[in-house]
Amino acid sequence: MNGKRTQLKYYLLGLTALSGLISAPVLAQEATEDDAVTEVVVTGARDLAGVKQKRSTSSVFGIDKPLVDTPRAVTEISDKLLSRYSIKSVYDFTAVAAGTYTGSYFGVPGSLNIRGTMADNYYNGFQGLSNFANYPTPVDATSSIEIVRGPTSPVYGAGQVGGFMNFIPKTGYGEGTKYVSELGGDASITIGSYGEKVVTGNLSVPVDWKGNSAGLHIFAKAEDSDSFYKGMHPSSEVAQIAFASDLG
Incomplete structure (x- = not known):
């Protein structure tokens, strides 16, 4: 009786193994046909936030070098980024630049x-004078x-070991042309x-x-x-004149 049970057990195990061998190629073939990828399309979007750093700068090593190829932690805040994030003072830089903090100097955003x-x-x-709450930058x-x-x-x-800020003043350069082609400007009044x-x-x-x-x-x-x-009682008057021209 025990011999018959053993033979029956081996017989069932053999049938199970045989069914697995028969069904494996079918499953593999079905998976290959269903999961076949004929084309991969990768799409991208423009830098809508305006934080991508494209231009070259000499602020780090003294020579013009693209920021993406510069082995230093540099954040460039363009005029578009200033407008998009409503940056009005140096204290607002903390929203877009890592490792920066506001200084406690009686609310005067100097540095x-x-x-x-x-x-x-x-x-x-x-390099300018150290601005410790002397006037708003x-x-x-x-x-x-x-x-x-x-x-x-x-x-x-010599300078601070923590870092520095390099301000590029507005000049007479235009958007689509090298210099402005026509008279233009704007004015604003803020009451808060x-x-x-x-x-x-x-x-x-x-x-x-x-x-x-x-351009002027x-x-x-x-x-x-x-x-x-x-x-x-914050009170200040600031005026700046910048002139840019080709020589020769």
């Missing part, structure tokens, strides 16, 4: 804290800002809480200088506001 130290301010590669007067995290390049001399009153204006003028194409840009800003802090 930024980068990696634990107060950042140096550069203007088109030239005019973000509206710049076409782009480069925030570099880490020590400055030796070409700039705590008695905030700010007036700004921009004016771009095409210039023909000694037969060379050129004038920026002005005036503020007369109250403050959240007692005894603080």
